[in-house]
Amino acid sequence: MIWFKKDILSNGEESKSVKVPFGLWVKCDHCGEIIYKKEVERNLDVCPKCNYHFRISARSRINILVDEGTFKEFDANVEPVDALDFKDLKKYKDRIKSSQKESGLKDAMVSGEGLINGQKAMLAVFEFSFMGGSMGSVVGEKITRAVERGIDNKCGVIVFSSSGGARMQESILSLMQMAKTSAALARLREAGLPYISVVTDPTMGGVTASFAMLGDIIIAEPRALVGFAGPRVIAETIRQKLPEGFQRAEYLLEHGMIDMIVERKLMKDTLSRLLAMLTEKQN
Amino acid sequence: MYRHWLEFEKPVEEIEKKIEELRSYQTEGGSRTADEIAKLEKKAKNLLKEVYAKLTPSQVTQVARHPDRPYTMDYIQNMFEDFIELHGDRCFKDDPAIVGGVARLDGQPVVVMGQQKGRNTKEKVYRNFGMPHPEGYRKALRLMRLAERFNRPVFTFIDTPGAYPGIGAEERGQSEAIATNLMVMSSLKVPIITTVIGEGGSGGALAIGVADRVLMLEFSTYSVISPEGCAAILWKDGSKADLAAKALKIDAAELLKLGVIDKIVKEPVGGAHRDPQTAYKSLKTVLISQLKELNVHTREDLVELRYNKFRNMGVFSEPKRY
Numbered sequence: 375m376i377w378f379k380k381d382i383l384s385n386g387e388e389s390k391s392v393k394v395p396f397g398l399w400v401k402c403d404h405c406g407e408i409i410y411k412k413e414v415e416r417n418l419d420v421c422p423k424c425n426y427h428f429r430i431s432a433r434s435r436i437n438i439l440v441d442e443g444t445f446k447e448f449d450a451n452v453e454p455v456d457a458l459d460f461k462d463l464k465k466y467k468d469r470i471k472s473s474q475k476e477s478g479l480k481d482a483m484v485s486g487e488g489l490i491n492g493q494k495a496m497l498a499v500f501e502f503s504f505m506g507g508s509m510g511s512v513v514g515e516k517i518t519r520a521v522e523r524g525i526d527n528k529c530g531v532i533v534f535s536s537s538g539g540a541r542m543q544e545s546i547l548s549l550m551q552m553a554k555t556s557a558a559l560a561r562l563r564e565a566g567l568p569y570i571s572v573v574t575d576p577t578m579g580g581v582t583a584s585f586a587m588l589g590d591i592i593i594a595e596p597r598a599l600v601g602f603a604g605p606r607v608i609a610e611t612i613r614q615k616l617p618e619g620f621q622r623a624e625y626l627l628e629h630g631m632i633d634m635i636v637e638r639k640l641m642k643d644t645l646s647r648l649l650a651m652l653t654e655k656q657n
Numbered sequence: 658m659y660r661h662w663l664e665f666e667k668p669v670e671e672i673e674k675k676i677e678e679l680r681s682y683q684t685e686g687g688s689r690t691a692d693e694i695a696k697l698e699k700k701a702k703n704l705l706k707e708v709y710a711k712l713t714p715s716q717v718t719q720v721a722r723h724p725d726r727p728y729t730m731d732y733i734q735n736m737f738e739d740f741i742e743l744h745g746d747r748c749f750k751d752d753p754a755i756v757g758g759v760a761r762l763d764g765q766p767v768v769v770m771g772q773q774k775g776r777n778t779k780e781k782v783y784r785n786f787g788m789p790h791p792e793g794y795r796k797a798l799r800l801m802r803l804a805e806r807f808n809r810p811v812f813t814f815i816d817t818p819g820a821y822p823g824i825g826a827e828e829r830g831q832s833e834a835i836a837t838n839l840m841v842m843s844s845l846k847v848p849i850i851t852t853v854i855g856e857g858g859s860g861g862a863l864a865i866g867v868a869d870r871v872l873m874l875e876f877s878t879y880s881v882i883s884p885e886g887c888a889a890i891l892w893k894d895g896s897k898a899d900l901a902a903k904a905l906k907i908d909a910a911e912l913l914k915l916g917v918i919d920k921i922v923k924e925p926v927g928g929a930h931r932d933p934q935t936a937y938k939s940l941k942t943v944l945i946s947q948l949k950e951l952n953v954h955t956r957e958d959l960v961e962l963r964y965n966k967f968r969n970m971g972v973f974s975e976p977k978r979y
């Protein structure tokens with residue numbers, strides 16, 4: 375039995391999964407309650423006791439969000455390539471293989487188009503469980519294509535981020551995805567089409583410092599950790615204690631970095647109303 | 658004599674020491690000592706050339722961070738004329754980790770900017786070791802928009818370990834500042850030429866690096882994370898930085914192969930710090946010729962070409978689409 379599943383984010387932070395599996399039950403590591411698993415699932419993977427928003431897969435996210443039967447996936451077969459022949463303690467090739475096997479995805483992103491309460495939008499959703507949602511060439515390419523499709527189809531673009539940052543195994547190529555995606559968004563802006571960035575737990579590094587912070591509207595899920603540098607790196611650099619709630623969604627809202635915090639169950643409704651208000655033709 | 662010798666330069670240092678020694682009693686030795694000195698000088702120069710011809714990635718990192726290496730302000734003052742420094746982001750403060758202003762290159766008015774490191778302890782702290790806060794990036798952005806408004810080419814110089822990781826930096830939107838620069842630079846309607854002169858540290862470097870031409874000095878580095886940081890995360894051991902430097906492919910030759918940079922600018926034998934005047938002169942020549950090439954394009958074409966350049970970055974595979 376796994377008590378604590380620890381992921382190492384690409385920025386080196388240890389990301390403790392808060393939902394600890396416990397047979398038919400799960401323990402919410404945020405409030406400590408042991409809850410019936412089915413109940414958590416029915417509640418969109420939000421703790422029914424303390425409202426903690428657990429991480430969810432890209433597929434579940436899309437299911438919650440998109441009108442039934444309207445999602446059309448794009449670029450599902452775009453695959454990562456180990457262009458640098460990168461090897462740390464493990465080969466990048468092997469990391470790709472095992473992540474693909476576990477997730478059933480080619481890389482850390484699912485993208486496509488769909489209707490949100492009847493509003494058409496291009497969607498790009500991170501899969502955090504795939505190498506910590508790190509951004510390499512595939513993620514950058516899929517976001518860029520989603521944005522370009524938004525321009526071609528004259529509809530808005532929504533990106534759900536959940537990522538430790540750039541994928542080190544693709545080194546400078548992953549850094550360049552920041553420029554590539556931001557350049558595409560400049561064109562979307564020029565075309566007068568809306569881009570909504572939804573930041574979920576956690577969104578860090580090169581992802582935050584590019585498309586995630588470029589939304590016409592930026593929405594966060596409750597308590598999501600969002601920042602440039604990881605909290606541990608900052609604490610080591612400045613050698614002082616970080617303020618309470620540092621880099622959490624509530625902290626970002628207070629400091630003017632995001633527009634609002636929206637609970638998962640209200641996300642679909644909020645997004646569709648926003649899209650309508652930004653794209654509706656005036657009489 | 659250089660005050661700062663690097664570990665791998667030891668054999669050259671030994672010879673240089675010998676030369677110093679001979680010089681100190683040359684008056685007694687006469688022409689025999691003079692011959693000896695000339696011979697040793699030639700030997701030292703050849704050895705230096707040999708050592709620098711086959712630097713490992715982690716050795717290049719050491720040269721890129723060399724304490725005597727010319728910094729942004731040195732390049733600005735020695736390659737441009739009539740530099741007038743401009744300050745502040747008009748929001749919060751002036752960030753000394755990024756300098757910039759207007760100047761002339763070969764008589765032509767231009768806008769220049771770059772990260773600035775400090776030479777001594779006091780200066781290092783003042784410049785925050787070349788690690789900008791959001792204000793620095795917003796100052797850079799303001800200068801780029803100024804350049805666009807007055808139709809002046811932009812020259813940026815990259816030399817930073819990275820954007821500063823601090824509480825204030827996060828609170829005031831380090832991510833937003835970097836992201837906005839990436840977006841605005843991608844569609845700025847004037848030529849942009851970037852030169853990596855030392856350390857190109859991640860997003861904090863790229864934030865002034867979305868350019869029509871990205872040049873790198875021969876012994877500079879550019880990477881998504883420092884070798885030390887990468888080693889600490891992937892090898893779980895910061896002392897494995899040598900391995901990380903190699904794996905990350907951070908030197909100019911590798912980056913040229915990956916298509917991320919456009920040109921390598923040769924440095925004097927043993928690095929720019931050994932002969933700064935030659936380094937300034939050769940970079941200046943390249944900058945002038947690169948600008949001339951870019952000026953051929955209309956502003957609209959320039960933006961289109963820049964978009965395509967970055968649009969095509971990345972390597973992935975995909976079954977043929979029909």
Ligand SMILES: [Zn+2]
Binds near residue numbers: 405406407
């Ligand atoms: Zn709970």
